[in-house]
Amino acid sequence: MSADVLSTEPHTPPVGTSLLSLTGIQKRFGAVRALSDVDFEVRAGEVVALVGDNGAGKSTLVKVMSGAGPADEGSYRIEGREVSIGTPAAASAHGVATVFQDLAICDNLDVVANLFLGRELTRGVALDEPEMERRTVELLEQLSVKLPSVRIPMASLSGGQRQSVAIVRALLGSPKVVLLDEPTAALGVAQTAQVLNLVERLRERGLGVVLISHNMADVMAVADRAVVLRLGRVAGRFDMADVSREQLVATITGADTNVVSERAARVAGRSAAAPAGTEGNQA
Amino acid sequence: MSTTSTDSAADAAAMDPAVPVPDAAPQQPKQMLRERLAGLRGGDLGSLPVVIGLAVIVIVFQSLNSTFLNSFNLVNLCLQIAAVGIIATGVTLVLLLGEIDLSVGSVSGLAAAILAVLNVNEGLPPVVALLAAAAGGLVIGTIHGLVFTKLGVPSFIVTLAGLLVWQGAQLQVLGSQGTINLPPSGGLQQFGRFSYLADWQSYGLAVVLPVLFLAAKLATRSRRTRAGLPVGAVWVPVAQALLLLAVLLAVVAKLSIDRGVPWIFVVFVAILALVEYVLRRTRYGRAVFAVGGNIEAARRAGIKVDALRTSVFAIASMLAAVGGTVAAMRLGFANQSSGAADTLINAIAAAVIGGTSLFGGRSRMYSALLGALVIGAIANGLDLLNLSSALRYIITGTVLLLAVVIDALASRGRRSAGR
Numbered sequence: 001m002s003a004d005v006l007s008t009e010p011h012t013p014p015v016g017t018s019l020l021s022l023t024g025i026q027k028r029f030g031a032v033r034a035l036s037d038v039d040f041e042v043r044a045g046e047v048v049a050l051v052g053d054n055g056a057g058k059s060t061l062v063k064v065m066s067g068a069g070p071a072d073e074g075s076y077r078i079e080g081r082e083v084s085i086g087t088p089a090a091a092s093a094h095g096v097a098t099v100f101q102d103l104a105i106c107d108n109l110d111v112v113a114n115l116f117l118g119r120e121l122t123r124g125v126a127l128d129e130p131e132m133e134r135r136t137v138e139l140l141e142q143l144s145v146k147l148p149s150v151r152i153p154m155a156s157l158s159g160g161q162r163q164s165v166a167i168v169r170a171l172l173g174s175p176k177v178v179l180l181d182e183p184t185a186a187l188g189v190a191q192t193a194q195v196l197n198l199v200e201r202l203r204e205r206g207l208g209v210v211l212i213s214h215n216m217a218d219v220m221a222v223a224d225r226a227v228v229l230r231l232g233r234v235a236g237r238f239d240m241a242d243v244s245r246e247q248l249v250a251t252i253t254g255a256d257t258n259v260v261s262e263r264a265a266r267v268a269g270r271s272a273a274a275p276a277g278t279e280g281n282q283a
Numbered sequence: 284m285s286t287t288s289t290d291s292a293a294d295a296a297a298m299d300p301a302v303p304v305p306d307a308a309p310q311q312p313k314q315m316l317r318e319r320l321a322g323l324r325g326g327d328l329g330s331l332p333v334v335i336g337l338a339v340i341v342i343v344f345q346s347l348n349s350t351f352l353n354s355f356n357l358v359n360l361c362l363q364i365a366a367v368g369i370i371a372t373g374v375t376l377v378l379l380l381g382e383i384d385l386s387v388g389s390v391s392g393l394a395a396a397i398l399a400v401l402n403v404n405e406g407l408p409p410v411v412a413l414l415a416a417a418a419g420g421l422v423i424g425t426i427h428g429l430v431f432t433k434l435g436v437p438s439f440i441v442t443l444a445g446l447l448v449w450q451g452a453q454l455q456v457l458g459s460q461g462t463i464n465l466p467p468s469g470g471l472q473q474f475g476r477f478s479y480l481a482d483w484q485s486y487g488l489a490v491v492l493p494v495l496f497l498a499a500k501l502a503t504r505s506r507r508t509r510a511g512l513p514v515g516a517v518w519v520p521v522a523q524a525l526l527l528l529a530v531l532l533a534v535v536a537k538l539s540i541d542r543g544v545p546w547i548f549v550v551f552v553a554i555l556a557l558v559e560y561v562l563r564r565t566r567y568g569r570a571v572f573a574v575g576g577n578i579e580a581a582r583r584a585g586i587k588v589d590a591l592r593t594s595v596f597a598i599a600s601m602l603a604a605v606g607g608t609v610a611a612m613r614l615g616f617a618n619q620s621s622g623a624a625d626t627l628i629n630a631i632a633a634a635v636i637g638g639t640s641l642f643g644g645r646s647r648m649y650s651a652l653l654g655a656l657v658i659g660a661i662a663n664g665l666d667l668l669n670l671s672s673a674l675r676y677i678i679t680g681t682v683l684l685l686a687v688v689i690d691a692l693a694s695r696g697r698r699s700a701g702r
Contacts, residue, residue: 088583104579106576106644109573117586118581119585122565125564126564130506137512
């Protein structure tokens with residue numbers, strides 16, 4: 001494989017450029033409308049949280065983006081160009097990497113072997129272990145991921161370290177957008193902090209990050225924007241700078257359709273919360 | 284996979300997450316010992332149970348019959364374990380996937396029958412007959428693999444059916460003759476029973492192998508240095524090479540008092556070394572370990588899981604066939620009970636006793652050799668004592684169970700130690 005696949009240089013367009021944009025996404029499962037008319041955008045150098053209650057359509061939308069479950073209708077644009085993403089391979093070819101909740105890690109292999117699984121470096125027929133180890137150490141150092149050793153089996157690592165390795169592995173393909181599905185679920189406080197630090201470093205490198213999470217504290221901590229899904233529709237879009245956790249939760253649960261929306265109407269102008277259906281004028 | 288000398292740097296101190304990667308300290312004797320002890324507590328028993336078991340077996344049989352350790356008997360032992368060792372090498376591959384192949388005994392018997400019929404009845408040259416038998420194994424294994432991967436039949440059932448089918452095929456190939464003797468002066472029997480390395484060859488190998496080992500270790504070491512990675516003390520590989528040299532010279536000297544090192548034993552070790560190289564140093568081998576560890580992860584990493592599993596079954600059956608032909612060459616005949624009786628259980632026992640986990644994805648280096656030595660030593664020792672095969676079966680079965688229990692306990696230890 002060529003060295004550029006493992007390039008650790010930022011390679012994404014300038015901050016603010018649209019990397020991935022979905023418009024008018026529709027997805028049905030039989031009679032159930034899982035997603036209706038969903039618009040979603042991630043730009044370079046930002047973390048967008050995708051939140052919503054169970055069954056709101058988060059997973060369905062992630063599957064649309066990652067190619068695991070393409071949409072029935074709607075357009076999928078990468079850097080402004082319309083693309084057809086029907087498989088996970090197509091998604092990664094277009095620079096969209098996904099870290100699923102089940103990390104897909106081989107516990108019996110060490111960190112280096114897991115990072116390079118399926119794309120090992122070779123010298124002739126033999127694996128080039130020193131080179132793979134060198135690049136692993138370099139990459140982990142750049143992302144400030146601390147591990148006891150890169151030569152111990154994954155099973156010996158903590159949950160946060162395993163999650164970090166899974167995220168770093170997603171970066172090896174030089175993606176533009178990284179989808180993180182519940183990266184902090186089942187992690188302790190310190191481990192969660194490790195992972196959130198890593199998310200921030202991805203943003204610094206100019207990547208677009210989609211953070212799917214149930215955890216409002218994490219969302220408030222690292223996201224720049226949040227998109228709330230409810231019942232397969234976009235129920236609200238927020239800039240994290242001017243939204244409270246209560247507003248977010250209210251939108252997720254649907255409590256905003258009365259009190260909060262009235263309040264939002266009163267503070268119109270710099271309104272943070274927009275009710276469903278009027279999201280056309282959001283940031 | 285642990286592949287290089289500094290791989291085991293996962294000691295208790297390094298487990299502290301505060302220690303950054305580049306600071307992973309080079310190995311020092313005390314630290315190595317500490318790692319080893321930490322590993323033992325964590326359920327990583329290494330080759331310790333096998334080595335202890337082998338020592339116990341040697342002490343018991345030597346005290347019961349003083350001819351056990353003489354050169355004549357040790358040469359016999361090398362002749363005896365070659366076939367089962369080659370079959371166990373194939374079984375190791377299948378076990379690494381977390382699957383099982385119950386047909387290896389029958390396939391080895393069928394291969395022996397094909398070899399004898401082609402060479403004796405059809406008059407084909409020995410090499411052609413050998414290649415045909417091995418190719419037969421390859422075809423059989425491919426069939427197993429395709430039924431397993433494409434139809435989704437569990438490997439246990441596919442190969443259990445294979446056990447019966449290929450035994451039937453063996454009887455069919457042998458026809459009414461029952462037993463076919465290989466010509467005593469023919470190349471096959473000559474190779475299997477009467478071919479030994481000349482002294483200069485065996486002593487040459489005993490010196491060349493440690494040198495090659497040391498050269499490979501030092502080459503890796505200098506490449507790690509150039510890559511800016513931590514390296515261990517230089518005396519460690521030197522000491523390992525010297526130890527290897529001492530062991531090989533002792534073995535060769537002992538065997539040379541009698542007939543010398545049998546060629547079929549060299550064939551077994553060469554096959555095993557090739558398989559170990561492929562497993563631990565190539566992308567194919569890495570993929571085998573990955574599939575055994577987490578098949579979903581392997582699939583998402585782009586590994587063609589079905590093709591890989593089919594190829595492993597094909598190789599395992601081919602090695603079983605090669606083992607069967609080696610057994611026929613050593614015994615000088617193929618008959619209806621070739622590959623029957625305890626061939627299957629011995630091959631699986633050898634792989635597991637040597638340190639290949641039944642749970643997939645884990646195997647000690649050269650497990651088939653160590654395991655075959657244990658199984659072979661037990662059978663050989665009991666033969667010397669003129670004990671009935673009833674007792675032999677019971678003891679071999681018990682040792683297999685013991686090995687699996689150790690494997691299960693070690694894997695539980697790994698889990699509780701977070702490995």
